[in-house]
Amino acid sequence: MTQDDTISAIATAVGEGGIGIIRLSGENSLTIASQIFEPKNGSNVIDIPSHRVTYGQIVDHEKDCVIDEGLLLTMHGPHSYTREDVVEFHCHGGAMAMQNVLALTLKCGARLAEPGEFTKRAFLNGRLDLSQAQAVIDIIRSKTDASLRMAVGHLSGEFSDKVRGFRHDILQMIAHLEAAIDFPEDDIDEVATDSAREQVVNIKEEIEALLSTAKTGKVLRDGLETAIIGKPNVGKSSLLNAMLRETRAIVTDIPGTTRDIIEEFANIGGVPLKIIDTAGIRATDDTVEKIGVEKARSYVDRADLILALFDGSSNLDHEDEEILSLIKGRKALIVINKSDLNAGSTVKEYINKELPNHEIIHLSTVNGTGMDALEEYIVDLVYSGTVEQKEGVFVNSVRQAELLRKACTHLDEVLNTIDQEMSPDFIVIDLRSAWEKLGEITGDTVGEDIIDQIFSQFCIGK
Missing domain, CATH: 3.30.1360.120 (Probable tRNA modification gtpase trme; domain 1)
Structure with a gap:
């Protein structure tokens, strides 16, 4: 072929x-x-x-x-x-x-x-760079307006332009330092080195600012895996339905209705949420329900966010206390449901005592009270520290983030080399390493095996 x-x-x-x-x-x-x-x-x-x-x-x-x-x-x-x-x-x-x-x-x-071969040819023929080519599949898989804006921004070259700007500045530094190496009699060695140090510090700060968007970019691309946990009949399936704005899960007064895991994507303020409605956590002799409970426990360890649901119309029992012990040290939001019943339970007081650092939201899945606060919490969690950035320049893959981190490491080595007053030759070596790592993002310095691996994830016909 x-x-x-x-x-x-x-x-x-x-x-x-x-x-x-x-x-x-x-x-x-x-x-x-x-x-x-x-x-x-x-x-x-x-x-x-x-x-x-x-x-x-x-x-x-x-x-x-x-x-x-x-x-x-x-x-x-x-x-x-x-x-x-x-x-x-x-x-x-x-x-x-x-x-x-x-x-x-x-x-x-x-x-x-082959899968992705049309887009691969567009890349090999110079119509798209590697970041833009990857954005094609992200556009196809986008689940919200925000994730689509990020993918379109990458396709239009917003992210690539940032990276190319870094590479252009580093290449200029390399040229100035090589001039100092080639013409030592002109005494430009020290001037070029001082200028390079200042520029490296600035570029490194910009790359770190870009890296700060990686978590948000990954969520917008892949979705925030969110597990709803709680004992039976606290309203987990009702909360899932409210977040999806449709009846997806069966809701009854019978405890243990949900026995298996239900997974759905929801659009929460532009954030794609992969919501997992788990079986109620309790002791049971039912074989099928017992498997569902074990699955629910496993999602506590793997979820990006846990929505721990409690019944605000009744007092805590030992099953609630077990759930609270499961979420200690985890990224969890405590949600007290059935706030419309105005019952005088001790749920909030107990939680404030046992888990003082966890935020609590009161809501009612019956009348929708508190759903806006829940949505605001999730959006703030995802966009924290990155709201001033445009989605089009978010780092949206593990590969991009890792290459940016490696470029930063090489820039740290540049600063260390300069501080030790080593020869410009050694500075150039580290600068060129950073330049090459950034080039792997756009595809300018990437190997054929990486290219094949990236395009193999595409569908046939794209």
Whole structure:
């Protein structure tokens, strides 16, 4: 398999739809299209101008039959997504129609595209850098407006521009220091070193500010895993339904209704929440419920945020106390439900005594009281310290964060080298290491194995 191959794939989602798209990219795209597409106006596909839509029929000449009718969109390189010749067949969105058109393109010389190969070619041909290419899959997977804004910002180059700015400044420092090395008689060694130290401190501070967005960026990209825990019948499923704004979980007065884990994504103030409604934590002889309780305990250890729910209309019992012991030292918000009942329980007093550093929110899943406060808490938790930044420049992956940290480490080594009054040669070595690490983010200095690993996560046809 080489980049010289013409590739083909279904570009629309699996399932039935009004329109289905089969995409080709490569030097033989127009030739292959001309073998199976007959324009109704009698024109030749090869002669159709770029970025022109043409109506016609898709024909299997070997079987002498029409497969479908639809539109052909031609895009001549380099003015296309991949910067190669690209054609798209817009046919009816039935599974058989799309599979038959795809099979025709393969029979005429194309090969089936690998996952993410269209975007990989866009990267290799210089249309996108690596950060922008990764943003393509993030746009597809976005679950809220905020996560979409972050992905679109990355795709438009906001994040890449920041990183390139750092690389440009570091490269200028390298040039000045190498001039000092090459022309020692001009006595610019000390001046270049002093200037480099000041610039390194500034760049390092900017990178650290960027790194401070990593937690928020990861949440916007992947979602905040949030477990709702509590004993049976405190309103866990009601809270899940209230956060989803739909009836997703069964709610009854019978304790132990939820026996398995229910997972759903909710949009809370722009933050994608992966909400996990767990089984009520209690001692039980029911085999199925017992498995659910064990799963609930395991989510206490792995969740990014725990919503520990208590019944505000009754006093604490030993099951509540066990739940409080589970969340000690964890990132947990204590939620006292059924505030509409105005019962004089001792829940709040006990919690303030046992867990004084945990915030408490009173709410009612019946009338919605307190839901705004819960949403505000979650948004503040996610955006804390990053509200002044635009989502488009958030660090949104572990890989990006790790490379930025390594660049900072090399910049620390630069400062240490300067403070020890070592030769500019050694300063240049550390600066170049930082420059190369930043280049791995944009793809300028990245290895082929990393590129393959990144694009393997894409869907076929993108």
